[in-house]
Amino acid sequence: MLERIFASNGTSLTFERFEAISSALADSDTGSEFSLPNKTTVTIGYKELIFSSQNVEDVEYCIPLKMGSNPIPSTPYTIWLETEEDFINRVSLNQQKINKITKNKLIGCNIIKNGIYVRNKKDGDKFRCRDMTKSVKKYLIDKKIDKCLRSSYPVVCDNDGIVWVDGIGVADRALFNQNNDECGLLLSLETDPII
Numbered sequence: 001m002l003e004r005i006f007a008s009n010g011t012s013l014t015f016e017r018f019e020a021i022s023s024a025l026a027d028s029d030t031g032s033e034f035s036l037p038n039k040t041t042v043t044i045g046y047k048e049l050i051f052s053s054q055n056v057e058d059v060e061y062c063i064p065l066k067m068g069s070n071p072i073p074s075t076p077y078t079i080w081l082e083t084e085e086d087f088i089n090r091v092s093l094n095q096q097k098i099n100k101i102t103k104n105k106l107i108g109c110n111i112i113k114n115g116i117y118v119r120n121k122k123d124g125d126k127f128r129c130r131d132m133t134k135s136v137k138k139y140l141i142d143k144k145i146d147k148c149l150r151s152s153y154p155v156v157c158d159n160d161g162i163v164w165v166d167g168i169g170v171a172d173r174a175l176f177n178q179n180n181d182e183c184g185l186l187l188s189l190e191t192d193p194i195i
Contacts, residue, residue, distance in 0.1 A: 011040075025049075033148070045146040059152045062119040070118065075152045078190040079118050087186045105188060107163060107174045108181030114158040121153040127162035129169045139168050156187055163187075 002021070006013040021042065024034050033043045043050040059074045070079040082090070084106070125136035140150045156164040163174045166189035170176075176184035 046144040106176040106184040109183045
């Protein structure tokens, strides 16, 4: 696996480099970083080693959302905006699991008229969800999202503030309401490994 990662970055895995990785793993704490040739950074995560050719922590973005897949450049994240039917067809899950998944991810389609977009997490991000004020930073720490990924973590917003954060849920003001909304749209997040 390490040989493949090094090859994808245009370098080879020498014995010395292997020893350096092994030593860093044995002696370092979660969140520690060290550099490899060809501008590759290795971060020790909670459950994995994160190899990146750039520092994802520095990535800033603000991208309008469209229906379907919305990959976020220079990050491991893709935001999906789709109908429940399209989501079911894409992931092919059973109905019981679908009901659980959609519980905190369904927004009213009327919210799209208010300029929906995705941006990276900012310091102090909070929003009202399930009648409680939620801190995005606290959630990411509690869920052991690696520090090098937190600053690029996607936050879906509109012109009035945060609409949805994966794992926390939909803002109370943006929840699908059968009486007021023509339809509901599902937001979901996919995370690819960083190599």
